[in-house]
Amino acid sequence: MTVAVSSRRPTTTIGAIGALTLQLVATALAGPIALPGCPESCGGVQVPYPFGIGRGCFHQGFNLTCDEAQHPAKLLLGEGDGADQVLGISLPDCTVRIQRKISWSQYAAEFNGSWSVPTPDDGPLMVSSARNSFVAFGCSVLARLIPYDTLGPLTYSSVCAAGCIHTPDASSCSGMGCCRTSIASLGADLPSYGIQVKHLEGGTGRYYHRAAFIVDQEWFSRVEAEMARNFSNLFFPIGAFPVMVDSVPVVLEWSLDLIRDADLFVLSPIGPRSSDFRGLSSNSFSYTIGGNYDRRRCNCSHGYEGNPYIGDGCQDIDECQLPDIYPCHGTCINVPGTYRCSSKKSIRSLPGLIAIIATSAGFGLLFSILGVANVINKLKQRRAKLLRQKFFKRNHGLLLQQLISSNKDIAERMKIFSFEELEQATNKFDQNRILGGGGHGIVYKGILSDQRVVAIKKSKIVVQREIDQFINEVVILSQTNHRNVVKLFGCCLETEVPLLVYEFISNGTLSYHLHGQYENPLVWNDRLRIALETARAIAYLHCAASISVFHRDIKSANILLTDTLTAKVSDFGASRSISIDETGIQTAIQGTHGYLDPEYYYTSRLTEKSDVYSFGVILAELLTRVKPVFSTHSSEGKSLASHFVSMIKDCCLLDILDPQIVEEGGSEDAEVIARLAETCLSLKGEERPTMRQVEIILENILGSKVHSSSRVSRTIQIVLKDQSSNQSKGNEGTRLYSLEKEFIQSSEIPR
Structure with missing residues (x-):
């Protein structure tokens, strides 16, 4: 939603003129409205100059037409069928x-x-x-x-x-x-x-x-x-x-242009500058529009009413004839531009009057001081409530309520939280509650009223792009239900920056376990299982959810680990959902350096194979415990993906393999995973496997413990060939992926 910005003249002038407009019609009629000999109205609508009807009666660009063939007559703006009926013209408001x-x-x-x-x-x-x-x-x-x-x-x-x-x-x-x-x-x-x-x-x-x-x-x-x-x-x-x-x-x-409409202005020596401009009437002034000195409007000076665009158009107001507007409790005397009021009371009563005024003022000040804190507090509460209602509507709260109410499954999993609930849960967003920050926001730890521990994400900056990513993440996670995808408990729409409420994952990120100063490094069997669980989640997003979802930011920092080291894929702010029959979409480049698919980077075409490439980088991290972009003595900012593929082709896997894997006797399994990672990191997307194929390969590796290089290559080729034949029969085959099967498969893997 956008917010309108408008330039207006000083508030004091608008208020004085606006209050008089409807109540001083009789006075205004005393002065001229239109040019001499020109119609002053049509169909009950007054036509003040610079507007006019007929040749010589209007200023350039202000011509109107009176259609007298209709009963009553209609005042029209424009020509032919495109003309619109004029309902009214206001000189003070210039409308x-x-x-x-x-x-x-x-x-x-x-x-x-x-x-x-x-x-x-x-x-x-x-x-x-x-x-x-x-x-x-x-x-x-x-x-x-x-x-x-x-x-x-x-x-x-x-x-x-x-x-x-x-x-x-x-x-x-x-x-x-x-x-x-x-x-x-x-x-x-x-x-x-x-x-x-x-x-x-x-x-x-x-x-x-x-x-x-x-x-x-x-x-x-x-x-x-x-x-x-x-x-x-x-x-x-x-x-x-x-x-x-x-x-x-x-x-x-x-508004008028000072150069184009110069004949409607008169140079005046009196004004905010050494010389300024006023309207044609002697008792008028001009003011600028939006700070542009050349764009101006005219109005009658205070105490005058009428048309400032014609000579003698602004006439003095007789304030004494309008006691309801200009009260006077004595004798009213009208003077040009204002009035005087002489008191009927004698001077001897003045001291008593002063005493009464002073006493009243003292009591008024006392009551004001006592009540000011209460009034300010109520005003703040009311302003905060109205602001939250505004943010709720702007953040599509009504549409999200409709989505939740129309789907029973979503309603059971999701809730729209109030800002007070989340403020209380995070101790007013205390800095000590910050768990971390990603590319799309800051994450706080919170405890809800039902004692559930949650993670609350807040976008970093207030721009429409961040709000769109928030809405994108809500829509995707509200329709996603997988044990290896982080659960969304609800959201809050009452703040300028919407808030997301997730399940709390206590054991940090995979990136921290691989590259941080962690006391107990991940053992090889846990790494294999985390790789499989991550592959299952991505495969589910690609071909088993209600809609296909491309994550677009798969990285080890977005894989969370529970206390039992169960993998949870998170951060769907950059994800894109597509129809089942689509294979890719053109979109702006978005991702993390070191994980970004080169083909997507150069073509801007996002496909499911872009997530496969990013997953290949994660496999390389699990094998080497080297960051996606690392530095050496001879170079800076080297890519792990390209270095890893080069070492595999040179048969130098052991040179970059994590020594812990060799110590645990997992070097042969590591070679299998390395071959799979090499396939995922192919520069051409068509040469990479699908995530469903990757998942099956990882299941075979963990289940049958394939060791030899020839059996590795044969296993990968058989799975790829089998999946390709399934795809040639139609995409529907790839979507026959049940949560029951996923549960059975996951239960076979020891923890």
Whole structure:
């Protein structure tokens, strides 16, 4: 979601002028509104200059049309069929309110459109990002509002998403059947936008009855509940679909260019500079827009009302005729720009009045001091509550609630935690609770109210990319159930940076056990079993989960070990899920140096073989206890993968093999694993085995204890050939992988 930014004039000036606008109509009418001889209204709408109807009555870019053929007459902005009805024009706010038709799309999964002001793009009118909202109706719809300038589309946009409606009592556009968001702005409003509507990935529901449009946010707030209730009948047949609005009001703003519109300004010696500009009226002033000295607007000075763009347009307000706005408890005397109020009381009563005021002020100050702490505390609590509600909606909390409620299995495993629960569990995120930090966040140790020990991950920086990775990890882990994949207990969406709650894995990472100063190095049998359990988890992600998942960051630091040294694959922030019938996807390069697949690095094509390469690096680490990127006396930053393959080809495995493996009598098994690692580290992905093949090979190695080099090569070739024939019959064969089989296989391996 994006946040709109708007440039406005000083608050004091806006407040004074805005309060007078509706109540001083009679006074304003005393001064001229339009140029002499020009119409001042059409269809009950006033037409102040620089707007005008007819030749010679408007400034360039402010021409309007009065359609008197209709009853009542309509004031139009634009030409021909593209003209919009003008509902009102405000000089103090520099706004034009128009009525714009919207189109309801039927039976369309996706559609593209545009929204432009009915005047040229280089004209003075722009869409007000501060006064409008972007709204979308539909089931499982993702709507995007893309800003355009003279050079084309810009890089930022406004996005909102709406899920499907299951109950007919929708009363707001909060993400179920309807969504709304502010319009993105980088300090300047624009005249044109592109509208893109897509089907929400992973969403359900029918495609018809969809719309996305810009609308006056104040107007929409009044009718939001009614429109949402009408749209809750989304799944009715077409003939029974309720009548929706076909047009909505939109607020446009205008500003003047000091050079192009020089004839609307007068150089004045009085101002914040040694010389400044004001409007044509003598009692007016101008102000800049967004800090741009050349972009300006005009308004009447304090105490005056009218049109600052024409001579004598700003007339003095008779404050004495408006006692409700300008109270006076004596005799009111009007003077140009202000008024005086003379008291009827005698001077002798002044000391008593001062005493009363002083006493009242003393009591007021006393009560203020006593209550200020309580008031501030309540304001902070209210502000924090509103902020958490805002973050919950922005982090797609409503859609995640729908996902959990619609799937009983996910609901039993996952929970949406409140921020207070996790704050209490981590002792307010105490630095002493930090377990470590990865590429995607910091991990804290926490104890929940039910005494469960958990690990809580928090993203490091507040950018949309980190939030997208968080959502990606939630979606993947919520649909994953494997004994060698770390379990996700739930998440918290009430913070600017969402939080993930995992099962706590107490024995650190595989990287720490291999490369850290650990007192008891892993024995060879444990290394073999960890390799097999890791392979099983990756194979499950590739071909046995409900959707295929490419991890994209397989490394020893992302493999956690329990007290019994059971392997758990973690950190799915960079993972990608794909359809069953897809073999790869084009995506941005992401991974860890030393583990990154060279083919993926040079082609940007991510396949399941990219994870196989990373797993090959882990096998090399298990055999050598050498880091993926290591230094020698003759070089720095050398790759373990390339060095390992080179040593294997030169028949020098014993030169880099961990001496502990030889001492434990595992050198022959190590040769088998080395041959498998060499195959996984092939530069061409097509020459690497699948993770299912790797899993079967590791099972055969641990089960039958294959030793000789010839039997090693023959075993690997037989498995690869067998799996290739299965794949030629269709991909479905590779997905027949049950949790029961996985449990039986894992139980055969001694710990």
